[in-house]
Amino acid sequence: MRNIILLLMIVPFMVFGQHRCMTDEYNITKTFSHERSTIPDNEVDLDSKYKINIVFHIIYKVSETLENQNISDDDIEYAVACLNRDFNLLNADTSILTDTLKLLPGNMNIEFELASVDPDGNPTNGITRTETNKDIFSYYTDGAKFDSLGGHDAWDTKRYYNVWVCRLQNGIIGYSQFPGGDDNTDGVVIFYDVVKENPSSYPRFNKGRVLAHEIGHSLSLRHPWGNCYGCCDNLVADIPTQNGPNYSCGDTVYSLCDGNVTRDVVKHYMDYCGDSCMVMFTKGQVFNARKSIQEYRMDLVEVVPVLDTQEVIIEDIKIYPTINTGRLFIELNGNFDGEEVIFHLYDMTNRLVQRETLIGGVRNNINLDIYTNGLYSVVLFVGGDIRFKDRIIYNHDIHNKIKKDDDIENIIDLGDER
Numbered sequence: 001m002r003n004i005i006l007l008l009m010i011v012p013f014m015v016f017g018q019h020r021c022m023t024d025e026y027n028i029t030k031t032f033s034h035e036r037s038t039i040p041d042n043e044v045d046l047d048s049k050y051k052i053n054i055v056f057h058i059i060y061k062v063s064e065t066l067e068n069q070n071i072s073d074d075d076i077e078y079a080v081a082c083l084n085r086d087f088n089l090l091n092a093d094t095s096i097l098t099d100t101l102k103l104l105p106g107n108m109n110i111e112f113e114l115a116s117v118d119p120d121g122n123p124t125n126g127i128t129r130t131e132t133n134k135d136i137f138s139y140y141t142d143g144a145k146f147d148s149l150g151g152h153d154a155w156d157t158k159r160y161y162n163v164w165v166c167r168l169q170n171g172i173i174g175y176s177q178f179p180g181g182d183d184n185t186d187g188v189v190i191f192y193d194v195v196k197e198n199p200s201s202y203p204r205f206n207k208g209r210v211l212a213h214e215i216g217h218s219l220s221l222r223h224p225w226g227n228c229y230g231c232c233d234n235l236v237a238d239i240p241t242q243n244g245p246n247y248s249c250g251d252t253v254y255s256l257c258d259g260n261v262t263r264d265v266v267k268h269y270m271d272y273c274g275d276s277c278m279v280m281f282t283k284g285q286v287f288n289a290r291k292s293i294q295e296y297r298m299d300l301v302e303v304v305p306v307l308d309t310q311e312v313i314i315e316d317i318k319i320y321p322t323i324n325t326g327r328l329f330i331e332l333n334g335n336f337d338g339e340e341v342i343f344h345l346y347d348m349t350n351r352l353v354q355r356e357t358l359i360g361g362v363r364n365n366i367n368l369d370i371y372t373n374g375l376y377s378v379v380l381f382v383g384g385d386i387r388f389k390d391r392i393i394y395n396h397d398i399h400n401k402i403k404k405d406d407d408i409e410n411i412i413d414l415g416d417e418r
Contacts, residue, residue, distance in 0.1 A: 154187060
């Protein structure tokens with residue numbers, strides 16, 4: 001047993017000699033403090049679709065002795081397609097998940113789109129190309145991100161997600177900046193070979209998942225061993241802390257941290273097990289990432305409407321008063337009994353303004369947390385699907401017609417739903 005414990009302790013140091021992500025080391029060089037999101041857990045939006053404009057800055061050196069670093073537009077389009085597959089849980093290879101792992105995949109519900117307009121308002125394909133005289137770039141100097149250091153200055157990081165593609169130091173395949181840092185350096189730097197559909201130096205990273213890994217870091221996700229060499233808190237509820245990286249795809253890999261033997265999850269994008277094994281973000285990772293977006297990156301995302309103009313009405317579900325002064329009643333009348341019902345309220349720009357968890361089957365009372373008069377859409381989600389939609393008019397100016405909550409109860413008893 002003593003020998004097993006010793007081996008578990010030294011594994012992180014053995015494997016770090018191989019290819020690796022340098023996000024932890026990179027962020028240590030920065031002076032900002034990456035605090036955890038202060039968004040309350042019950043206000044985390046897991047349902048709205050987020051769209052993000054992305055730009056790739058390809059930085060390459062022309063050399064007779066080096067492989068072509070000026071990767072093609074097709075390679076970039078492949079990378080974006082991979083992101084949209086994996087960030088929307090559309091990948092079929094989750095079939096490799098066994099037993100309890102099958103319960104873990106979550107949907108980030110994020111769509112990446114190559115920018116169509118550059119910061120000056122000109123048309124673009126979302127790709128810049130910069131010929132450089134630099135042989136190699138380092139995470140320590142961050143040179144890929146600056147014209148003056150042979151790279152390319154970031155596009156406005158409040159409007160574009162920046163990805164720098166270049167040749168990195170041997171063994172480094174990417175690094176990312178945690179939220180809260182310098183806007184001028186926000187984004188991901190990635191080794192050019194692992195962006196390609198058919199990488200030559202790293203053939204096991206051929207499904208675009210190194211980029212998914214690095215973007216995960218920029219959304220506050222840690223390695224499963226935490227921000228250290230092993231056994232640090234990864235802050236994810238459904239991934240046990242582990243000794244260090246996994247380079248294989250085993251189902252029965254174990255770690256010993258704080259005296260506890262736990263099974264490593266392994267098959268997710270934030271480990272090192274290779275693209276054929278990295279097949280999911282877990283629900284816990286999705287929760288943390290979406291929470292991080294709400295805290296740090298809402299300027300960057302466009303909330304794609306989840307609503308259409310057609311309302312979905314179940315005759316025996318009623319919401320009232322439809323002309324509302326701040327208190328809403330949702331009568332489920334036995335529908336969804338025993339199920340978790342998620343209430344969303346959207347304004348007419350399709351911005352989520354309130355989220356609540358309801359009790360299925362019964363009448364629920366909600367105090368509306370809104371202050372602007374107007375038309376709002378009520379959406380009920382059950383099992384992640386929209387099961388009911390209707391609309392209300394909010395107007396605080398009619399409070400004089402209904403003086404207090406007791407009067408609302410009287411109206412309900414009289415069957416007046418306004």
